[in-house]
Amino acid sequence: MKVIILGGDGYLGWPTAMRFSSRGDDVCIVDNYLRRKISKETNSTPLFNTPELIERVKTFKEVSGKDIRVVIGDCKDYTFLLDLFVDFEPDVIIHYAEQPSAPYSMIDYSTAALTMENNLGSTLSLLWAVINGAPNCHIIKLGTMGEYGTPNIDIEEGWLDVNHNNRTHKFLYPRQAGSMYHTSKIMDTDLIWFYVRTNKLKVTDLMQGPVYGFETTETKLHSNLNTSFNYDDIFGTVLNRFITQAVAGVPLTVYGKGGQTRGFINIIDTIKCIELTADSPPALGELRIFNQFTETFSVNELAEKVQRVGKLINLTIDIVTLKNPRMEAEEHYYNVANSGLNNLGLKPNLLTDEALLSMIEKVMVHKDRIDKDKIFPRVSW
Amino acid sequence: MKVIILGGDGYLGWPTAMRFSSRGDDVCIVDNYLRRKISKETNSTPLFNTPELIERVKTFKEVSGKDIRVVIGDCKDYTFLLDLFVDFEPDVIIHYAEQPSAPYSMIDYSTAALTMENNLGSTLSLLWAVINGAPNCHIIKLGTMGEYGTPNIDIEEGWLDVNHNNRTHKFLYPRQAGSMYHTSKIMDTDLIWFYVRTNKLKVTDLMQGPVYGFETTETKLHSNLNTSFNYDDIFGTVLNRFITQAVAGVPLTVYGKGGQTRGFINIIDTIKCIELTADSPPALGELRIFNQFTETFSVNELAEKVQRVGKLINLTIDIVTLKNPRMEAEEHYYNVANSGLNNLGLKPNLLTDEALLSMIEKVMVHKDRIDKDKIFPRVSW
Numbered sequence: 001m002k003v004i005i006l007g008g009d010g011y012l013g014w015p016t017a018m019r020f021s022s023r024g025d026d027v028c029i030v031d032n033y034l035r036r037k038i039s040k041e042t043n044s045t046p047l048f049n050t051p052e053l054i055e056r057v058k059t060f061k062e063v064s065g066k067d068i069r070v071v072i073g074d075c076k077d078y079t080f081l082l083d084l085f086v087d088f089e090p091d092v093i094i095h096y097a098e099q100p101s102a103p104y105s106m107i108d109y110s111t112a113a114l115t116m117e118n119n120l121g122s123t124l125s126l127l128w129a130v131i132n133g134a135p136n137c138h139i140i141k142l143g144t145m146g147e148y149g150t151p152n153i154d155i156e157e158g159w160l161d162v163n164h165n166n167r168t169h170k171f172l173y174p175r176q177a178g179s180m181y182h183t184s185k186i187m188d189t190d191l192i193w194f195y196v197r198t199n200k201l202k203v204t205d206l207m208q209g210p211v212y213g214f215e216t217t218e219t220k221l222h223s224n225l226n227t228s229f230n231y232d233d234i235f236g237t238v239l240n241r242f243i244t245q246a247v248a249g250v251p252l253t254v255y256g257k258g259g260q261t262r263g264f265i266n267i268i269d270t271i272k273c274i275e276l277t278a279d280s281p282p283a284l285g286e287l288r289i290f291n292q293f294t295e296t297f298s299v300n301e302l303a304e305k306v307q308r309v310g311k312l313i314n315l316t317i318d319i320v321t322l323k324n325p326r327m328e329a330e331e332h333y334y335n336v337a338n339s340g341l342n343n344l345g346l347k348p349n350l351l352t353d354e355a356l357l358s359m360i361e362k363v364m365v366h367k368d369r370i371d372k373d374k375i376f377p378r379v380s381w
Numbered sequence: 382m383k384v385i386i387l388g389g390d391g392y393l394g395w396p397t398a399m400r401f402s403s404r405g406d407d408v409c410i411v412d413n414y415l416r417r418k419i420s421k422e423t424n425s426t427p428l429f430n431t432p433e434l435i436e437r438v439k440t441f442k443e444v445s446g447k448d449i450r451v452v453i454g455d456c457k458d459y460t461f462l463l464d465l466f467v468d469f470e471p472d473v474i475i476h477y478a479e480q481p482s483a484p485y486s487m488i489d490y491s492t493a494a495l496t497m498e499n500n501l502g503s504t505l506s507l508l509w510a511v512i513n514g515a516p517n518c519h520i521i522k523l524g525t526m527g528e529y530g531t532p533n534i535d536i537e538e539g540w541l542d543v544n545h546n547n548r549t550h551k552f553l554y555p556r557q558a559g560s561m562y563h564t565s566k567i568m569d570t571d572l573i574w575f576y577v578r579t580n581k582l583k584v585t586d587l588m589q590g591p592v593y594g595f596e597t598t599e600t601k602l603h604s605n606l607n608t609s610f611n612y613d614d615i616f617g618t619v620l621n622r623f624i625t626q627a628v629a630g631v632p633l634t635v636y637g638k639g640g641q642t643r644g645f646i647n648i649i650d651t652i653k654c655i656e657l658t659a660d661s662p663p664a665l666g667e668l669r670i671f672n673q674f675t676e677t678f679s680v681n682e683l684a685e686k687v688q689r690v691g692k693l694i695n696l697t698i699d700i701v702t703l704k705n706p707r708m709e710a711e712e713h714y715y716n717v718a719n720s721g722l723n724n725l726g727l728k729p730n731l732l733t734d735e736a737l738l739s740m741i742e743k744v745m746v747h748k749d750r751i752d753k754d755k756i757f758p759r760v761s762w
Contacts, residue, residue, distance in 0.1 A: 078490050109459050109509040116505055117498075120568075124497055128490040152550040153543060162534060162543055162555070167714070169533040174543070174552035176574070183575040187501075187568040193557070194564040198708055198762055327579055333548070381579055 001025045001278065002089055006075050006126065007096030009053055010035055011228050011235075012142070012211065012270055016094060018218035018225065019271050020278075021066045028069040028088050029053060030081075030097070034118065035228075035235075038104060044235050044374060046228040047244065047366050048214075059224035076121035081129035085137070092278045093130065094140045097122045098188075101234050102146070102179035102326075103379040112180045119184040120191065127195045138202045138281040140274060143189060145209040145263050145293060146182035147175040150332040157337045158207065158289025178328045179381070193287050200285040204277050209263035209293030211270050212239035212351070213359060227267070229363075232374035238299060239264065241375055242306045243356075246317045247363045248370045252307065255377070256324030258300035259331035263293025263338065266349045276344040290340035294348035309356045325380040382406045382659065383470060387456050387507065388477030390434055391416055392609050392616075393523070393592065393651055397475060399599035399606065400652050401659075402447045409450040409469050410434060411462075411478070415499065416609075416616075419485060425616050425755060427609040428625065428747050429595070440605035457502035462510035466518070473659045474511065475521045478503045479569075482615050483527070483560035484706075484760040493561045500565040501572065508576045519583045519662040521655060524570060526590040526644050526674060527563035528556040531713040538718045539588065539670025559709045560762070574668050581666040585658050590644035590674030592651050593620035593732070594740060608648070610744075613755035619680060620645065622756055623687045624737075627698045628744045629751045633688065636758070637705030639681035640712035644674025644719065647730045657725040671721035675729035690737045706761040 003020045007013045008029030021027040031053060039045055051059075053070045061067060069088075073080045075097040085093075098119040099105065105115040123141070130137055148155045151174075160173040172193060175186040189205060196203050214229040230236040231244035242252045265273075273292050282288040297305070307317040324330060342348075349355065363370075384401045388394045389410030402408040412434060420426055432440075434451045442448060450469075454461045456478040466474075479500040480486065486496040504522070511518055529536045532555075541554040553574060556567040570586060577584050595610040611617040612625035623633045646654075654673050663669040678686070688698040705711060723729075730736065744751075 078494070109506075109513070112509065113459070113502075113505055116501060116572075120497060120501065121494075124494055125490075128493065132490070151552070153545040153548040160543070160545065160555075162541070162545075164534040164541065164543075167534040171532070171555035172557065174541075174555045175571075176553065180575065183571055186571050190556075190564055190567050190571070191497075194561065 001091045003278070004028045004030060004088060004090040004093045005096065006030050006093065006122065007098065009033060010096050011230070012267070013096040014056065015216045015219055015227050015267065015271055016274055017068055018060060019216065019275065021068050022064060022218055028071060030071045030073055030075060030084070032072060032074045034099065038099065039235065042104060042234045044230060044232040046230050047363065047369055048226040048229055050226055050228045051224050056224055059222050063221045076118065076125055078125040078128055081125050082133045085129050085133035090134055090137050092138045092140060093126065094274060095123065095126055096142050099181065102181040103234050105179055105181035106379050106381045115181055115184050120187055123188045123191055127192065127201065130201060131195070131199050136202070136284065138204070138278065140277050141188065141192060141203060141205045143205045143207045144182055144185050145207050145291060146177050147186045147189060147207060148173060149176040149178060150329045150334060152333050155336040157291050157340050158205065178326065196285065196287040202282055202284045202286060204282055204288045204290065206273065206277065206290055206292045208270065209265050210237040210239065211265055211267050212237060213267040215362065216268055216271055231370070233377045233379070239302055242303060243359050243363050244370055245375055246306050246310045246315055246360060247367050248372050250372050250375065251318035251320040252303045253320055253322050253376065254299050254303050255322055255326060257330035258303065258321065259298050260328060261296055261298045261332065261334040263291065263296045263336055264351065265293045266355070268349050269294055269346065272346060273341050276341060276346060280344055291336055291338040292341060293338055295350055296334060296336065305356060309353050310360060312357065322377065325377040327381055382472045384659065385409045385411060385469060385471040385474045386477065387411050387474065387503065388479065390414060391477050392611065393648070394477040395437065396597045396600055396608050396648065396652055397655055398449055399441060400597065400656065402449050403445060403599055409452060411452045411454055411456060411465070413453060413455045415480065419480065420616065423485065423615045425611060425613040427611050428744065428750055429607040429610055431607055431609045432605050437605055440603050444602045457499065457506055459506040459509055462506050463514045466510050466514035471515055471518050473519045473521060474507065475655060476504070476507055477523050480562065483562040484615050486560055486562035487760050487762045496562055496565050501568055504569045504572055508573065508582065511582060512576070512580050517583070517665065519585070519659065521658050522569065522573060522584060522586045524586045524588045525563055525566050526588050526672060527558050528567045528570060528588060529554060530557040530559060531710050531715060533714050536717040538672050538721050539586065559707060577666065577668040583663055583665045583667060585663055585669045585671065587654065587658065587671055587673045589651065590646050591618040591620065592646055592648050593618060594648040596743065597649055597652055612751070614758045614760070620683055623684060624740050624744050625751055626756055627687050627691045627696055627741060628748050629753050631753050631756065632699035632701040633684045634701060634703050634757065635680050635684050636703055636707060638711035639684065639702070640679050641709060642677055642679045642713065642715040644672065644677045644717055645732065646674045647736070649730050650675055650727065653727060654722050657722060657727060661725055672717055672719040673722060674719055676731055677715060677717065686737060690734050691741060693738065703758065706758040708762055
């Protein structure tokens, strides 16, 4: 299979690229290093050293014998993508090329505008480059569970049959998000669904929950192959932050009441979900949507879990409550469907004590590199 | 009241500006002439001569004694809007500054991108300039009934109470549109609703149906004060096109089966709706949504109406069916709520035979200027 990975330098993009290449697929990475630029600007460097793509790919070739093609370029640039698609003839395009930070999107006008322009700009260019250059190609788009927000009814998998005044209609599940970043993903979904209907594209939209972890089969092969593990307030997801706080000996910082519940997923399962999705494409004209997470936890449950597991290796871990820097429901109903990927064959790697302990121990190796000042929230809304 | 009208050079913007000015409100128009530029590029000039704003405003001053301020600038430019809002201190901002043509948005990548970048770019800049420069100001946004599409259930006014598995939640009414232009309006709504919640803005979103007509109290005062009446396939709405075809002696062109049903509104009522909305603002933190139309017709009903009324003045009018250039349902359920604006005091001007006859007669005055080649669809999807 010929696979293009847009945003292939990222936390998920890079391990995804190595996985498909390891399987024997022909992989091409596209990235413009936007996330690295924003990381620098916001002083949010990852815990591990992560070389740029040319060096990573060279190391990967040395340890695996496999070639990954790298193209540095901007996915907002339609003609650039079109030329690439015509040349490479992808069977699958995996679209990670988005500004991924909710706090970053909430700093000011310019970060909101960058988020909107980058995320929607890259999605629109991708859709048109597929329409004109690779119309039978399967687009795998990373959405987010955050698109749904926390409504007071069950969250279904992408779609909702609405009964109203004795008539029914199947709609995209109504979406309402908690940050400009998450709102840009809702707008992505609107855009994708329009072009799927109008131009008979073949798209899977994966509504992903917060991802934790940093090791996959391939990242373990060489330290140059690490993925970018962020523990800061801008790019770090909650469990990755908690683990780093535990190791650094600072209190775990719960935002508000801590009843915020989300669907989480191990990075290993994220990559597996992408593989399963790529191997079972939808039909032309179908927008298939899966909710991509394996278990739900409240923030309090996560904090207590880290505290309890840390104690097993004699870490003393405090939990403190911060005034919530985000506008969000701190206690809410949350019941979410996620059978689609299980039906495709996902065997979840759950957040067992062993899994958590293993992550804590691996972060401990890099304890000296942790900058405690980066963990506390700098952006409020 | 201090009123800023973004897109004040347009079909609706200009008559709106004159109306508020006539009432004694202090009016400032902002426009960058984007629509004029696109009109030229697509060979879609309006039926009447429409001078640029400086000349229109000069004439309006001569006939009414009232001053309207004109600022030529791009509403995508956040600092430009911010400076203007801080200087002018508007009570109301009316946002028409969007690329308004569905066919234009469907030509190719570049027109789709222009539509998305202009419409979302101006909306995002507006929201942030209000947040930082005029936080108590009432934003009146022109949405479109096209955002709803044609679902198989009743269309409510902006919101929908969904019952699902014995729980309920009130959502934005789920939207699914028929063109990239209409999709950009859905994305506008997502964006606006996010910032209304997060920054406690005060917004009315008017879901407007296709507008017909071209005369208001003020446009009649002088030929320089005409609004831009478009009858072409790019900017002309269906009834305006039919009237022009009837006058030109060419058949009325129904797209497909002609069962496409929409909510229509006279331009006089559109302007009145804006007045009523401005005079009764919502609360801070409220997104109020009205469906802005007065009656529903199918395309066939409109064509037959024009044919019958034309016969009264001895016009022989044929109706022909064209292969539908649009992807849309040609027969569908359509039952739409629209009580909000009536409750504010709207007294609809309906499409009576007299009203239709009057429009036909006024277009006849300009019969020599009609270019028949502009009426037929040039864009398909």
